[in-house]
Amino acid sequence: MDNLLDIRGLTTQFASPEGVVTAVDGVDLSVIRGRALALVGESGSGKSVTCASIVGLPPAGAKIVAGEVRFNGVDLMKERPAALSALRGRRIGMVLQNAMTALNPVLTVGAQLAETFRRHRGVRRRAELRRLSIEALEAVGISGAAERLGSYPFQLSGGMRQRVCIAIAVACEPELLLCDEPTTALDVTVQLQILQLLRNLQRQRAMTVIFVTHDLHVASRFCDDVAVMYAGRIVERGPIGRVFAEPAHPYTEGLLRATPSLETINGRLATLPGQVPAGPATPPGCRFAERCSEAHEQCRSAYPDWFGWDDAGARSAACWNVPRRVHLHASGTGPESARASRRTPA
Ligand SMILES: Nc1ncnc2c1ncn2[C@@H]1O[C@H](COP(=O)(O)OP(=O)(O)OP(=O)(O)O)[C@@H](O)[C@H]1O
Ligand SMILES: [Mg+2]
Incomplete structure (x- = not known):
């Protein structure tokens, strides 16, 4: 697989009064080049801190205390701060949840776009900055782009503000492109438009x-692959359709069971009892064991290996139960279960 991003052992800690x-x-x-990966998990599982x-x-x-983040083979953790800062905004774009705080409230949309082109592409001529800014707004479906350059963020609707953020990011x-809950602050119809826009841009530009997201519907609509995060660790990953069909x-x-009306769960709806563990304690075993109906002694004493x-x-x-569970899920498609083996994720 051609991976754009390879993360290994990334560890980030907060110092708190309790430890x-x-x-x-x-x-x-x-993360496979040219594909969209959903990072899902309950609130507090560590998705935003990972991003x-x-x-x-x-x-x-918070402090990053260990790990490698290879981007095109280069470990970003070893880059100088200036080099990393130059990379952000140019080769890595970011779209965050709250467009109002992501934008500068006292600068016009045009000024903020122009700054991006000045800083990352070295464009200086005003006419060129204006042309590129109009193009950038048109690319995210903002009509009357030339007039919009003079607007301040507060003069735009929530959906329009998020479009501007996307225009700057791309x-x-x-x-x-890192998107951290980019649509959760928007109403359902605008959310769909923004998701469609992101998906189109991703495909057109092979980004x-x-x-x-914590919304599995959104994830399955928008993404190719999924990584499921629990209590600071990735616990499962793979192509999203297959993972959601046979977790x-x-x-x-x-x-999935706690997600209403996702086709793959046949209408069964349940709550997931318990909570994501928070705080300094890190027991030796699987962190999900205390909420897992299938947990046994090994789950509590040793963190599970990866099974691929x-x-x-x-x-x-x-998960220590994967060989058995995959066999159950894969009944009828024999070879899949036969190939279960211990390995680190692809
Ligand atoms: N400022 C902080 N001080 C101490 N611990 C923090 C702080 N911010 C986050 N954490 C810890 O990091 C964990 C992960 O937080 P993070 O914001 O990454 O979760 P998330 O998966 O993005 O959740 P959400 O879906 O609510 O956005 C939290 O459970 C908490 O224990
Ligand atoms: Mg978050």
């Missing part, structure tokens, strides 16, 4: 995307 909290706990994750750590911007109070044609990890299955299966190891999950 050190490991919000991202040795994350292993690869921020990838670009070397952990939240205030202005320099980044290879990787690689990491799309953080291998009990946590993925629980999330499917044609080219496209699917993998970290």
